[in-house]
Amino acid sequence: MTTFNELGVSSPIMKALEKMGFEEATPIQAETIPLAMQGNDVIGQAQTGTGKTAAFGIPMIEKINPKERKIQGLIVAPTRELAIQVAEEINRLAKFKSVRALAVYGGQHMERQIRALKDGPHIVVATPGRLLDHMRRKTIRINMVQTAVLDEADEMLNMGFIDDIRDILKGIPEERQTLLFSATMPKEIRDIATNLMKDPKEIKVKAKEMTVENIDQYFVEIPEKFKFDTLNNHLDINSPDLAIVFSRTKKRVDEITEGLQARGYRAEGIHGDLTQGKRMSVLNKFKGGRVDVLVATDVAARGLDISGVTHVYNFDIPQDPESYVHRIGRTGRAGRAGEAISFITPREIAHLKSIEKVTKSKMKRLMPPTNQDAQKGQQQVAVENIIKAIDQKDLKNYHETANQLLQDNDSITVIAAALKLLTKERRDTPVRISSVAPISVKKAHGSKDNRRSNNKRYGSGQRGQGGRNQGGRNQGGRNRKGNFQKRGNRD
Numbered sequence: 001m002t003t004f005n006e007l008g009v010s011s012p013i014m015k016a017l018e019k020m021g022f023e024e025a026t027p028i029q030a031e032t033i034p035l036a037m038q039g040n041d042v043i044g045q046a047q048t049g050t051g052k053t054a055a056f057g058i059p060m061i062e063k064i065n066p067k068e069r070k071i072q073g074l075i076v077a078p079t080r081e082l083a084i085q086v087a088e089e090i091n092r093l094a095k096f097k098s099v100r101a102l103a104v105y106g107g108q109h110m111e112r113q114i115r116a117l118k119d120g121p122h123i124v125v126a127t128p129g130r131l132l133d134h135m136r137r138k139t140i141r142i143n144m145v146q147t148a149v150l151d152e153a154d155e156m157l158n159m160g161f162i163d164d165i166r167d168i169l170k171g172i173p174e175e176r177q178t179l180l181f182s183a184t185m186p187k188e189i190r191d192i193a194t195n196l197m198k199d200p201k202e203i204k205v206k207a208k209e210m211t212v213e214n215i216d217q218y219f220v221e222i223p224e225k226f227k228f229d230t231l232n233n234h235l236d237i238n239s240p241d242l243a244i245v246f247s248r249t250k251k252r253v254d255e256i257t258e259g260l261q262a263r264g265y266r267a268e269g270i271h272g273d274l275t276q277g278k279r280m281s282v283l284n285k286f287k288g289g290r291v292d293v294l295v296a297t298d299v300a301a302r303g304l305d306i307s308g309v310t311h312v313y314n315f316d317i318p319q320d321p322e323s324y325v326h327r328i329g330r331t332g333r334a335g336r337a338g339e340a341i342s343f344i345t346p347r348e349i350a351h352l353k354s355i356e357k358v359t360k361s362k363m364k365r366l367m368p369p370t371n372q373d374a375q376k377g378q379q380q381v382a383v384e385n386i387i388k389a390i391d392q393k394d395l396k397n398y399h400e401t402a403n404q405l406l407q408d409n410d411s412i413t414v415i416a417a418a419l420k421l422l423t424k425e426r427r428d429t430p431v432r433i434s435s436v437a438p439i440s441v442k443k444a445h446g447s448k449d450n451r452r453s454n455n456k457r458y459g460s461g462q463r464g465q466g467g468r469n470q471g472g473r474n475q476g477g478r479n480r481k482g483n484f485q486k487r488g489n490r491d
């Protein structure tokens with residue numbers, strides 16, 4: 001166990017950490033903070049939800065001179081929501097040092113952003129496209145930046161962003177400190193990264209698997225056309241506090257969302273075609289528990305830290321293993337437990353194996369639950385609610401009515417009726433989700449597939465209520481338009 005005090009963290013930040021409830025440093029924090037405070041360039045790789053934000057945030061804040069109202073720290077992140085979240089965490093950490101971070105991202109009014117920039121933030125957390133826009137307009141000057149961070153570095157150095165990142169880094173003085181962080185770092189990307197840095201120290205927190213141990217990983221082999229009903233059954237059985245359902249295309253996200261709403265679930269969708277206002281309001285409703293199921297493209301796969309996400313469903317298995325790691329990492333954060341359930345069509349089994357090889361973890365097979373299982377699951381939720389009410393012992397006011405009821409009816413009938421009223425009976429509104437082609441191993445970023453060794457430690461287990469296999473012909477037709485989600489979100 002390492003305390004932040006032992007790492008040489010100064011008292012204003014110690015005070016903030018105490019307020020945030022951080023008692024000890026996580027392994028990535030313990031290793032990174034001293035090295036980065038000495039001025040080293042660092043490539044930090046650690047599993048999802050293990051505190052990488054504070055690992056780069058604390059040394060960055062330590063270096064900042066609050067009296068100098070110039071941008072001294074720059075953090076670049078791939079999505080708008082992540083930029084906002086990272087700026088919030090930095091502001092919490094910097095609260096007692098009079099250091100301020102500002103999130104700058106696409107989809108927000110330029111004028112409002114320019115006004116906020118005039119206030120002189122010390123740290124800017126930006127998405128690449130909008131940052132470049134400001135640099136061109138000279139509304140952001142990064143020539144005083146001492147520390148630059150690429151959060152989700154492998155994503156930022158991937159095809160979609162690499163040119164923007166090069167342009168951004170060109171604007172920062174050579175003698176800068178550069179910190180790169182991610183839960184995944186494919187070798188070819190690490191090679192690009194080292195070229196942008198000065199003798200970087202690589203910190204890779206030792207973990208047997210790339211995924212977090214406290215996420216139970218499952219897969220369900222299911223033909224495309226049964227996916228939606230299977231999802232419904234899972235949601236009914238597991239009754240997640242908050243669940244994220246990832247799908248491959250924006251169109252499918254819309255269709256799944258509408259389908260879930262039609263069946264009576266509190267679901268909302270998020271993807272890159274929505275206005276920023278809508279994206280924010282959906283995310284806020286989800287964080288506040290006013291929406292239980294967030295249906296998303298990979299725009300929500302990286303970095304987002306939402307407590308209470310107990311389940312992640314891959315309605316469609318992602319193309320690359322890294323995406324799988326980040327998606328399921330939206331649950332099981334900061335030591336909490338989580339479940340990840342991936343739907344795999346019969347033709348995608350080979351792809352599943354290739355993901356397992358890279359992540360060095362195994363997904364256990366689940367049989368698709370039946371409608372009956374789902375009904376039982378829902379009744380179980382009602383039972384749990386009744387037991388909770390019994391435990392609270394605050395029932396005196398109901399005794400008289402209960403007695404009257406029992407005079408006219410037998411107890412089983414009364415309880416069954418109460419359970420019926422408390423059970424969410426699913427509407428059987430027909431829902432059609434347009435199908436997509438299955439993912440094949442070849443398509444899935446080919447060269448990455450064979451680069452890591454196999455792992456044979458786990459057998460494939462079973463779980464669930466022993467449902468029947470809703471087997472059938474694979475309905476995975478082709479979606480001619482493609483309509484694939486572009487990686488990341490360039491503004």
Ligand SMILES: Nc1ncnc2c1ncn2[C@@H]1O[C@H](COP(=O)(O)OP(=O)(O)OP(=O)(O)O)[C@@H](O)[C@H]1O
Nearest residue numbers: 022024025026048049050051052053183303305334
């Ligand atoms: N030392 C700590 N003690 C307790 N909680 C912490 C500590 N460090 C970070 N956390 C909390 O853990 C959660 C996850 O942290 P963070 O978002 O930085 O993870 P991450 O490693 O960046 O994950 P990802 O790879 O998904 O981006 C956050 O809610 C954060 O506030």
Ligand SMILES: [Mg+2]
Nearest residue numbers: 052053151303
């Ligand atoms: Mg992060």
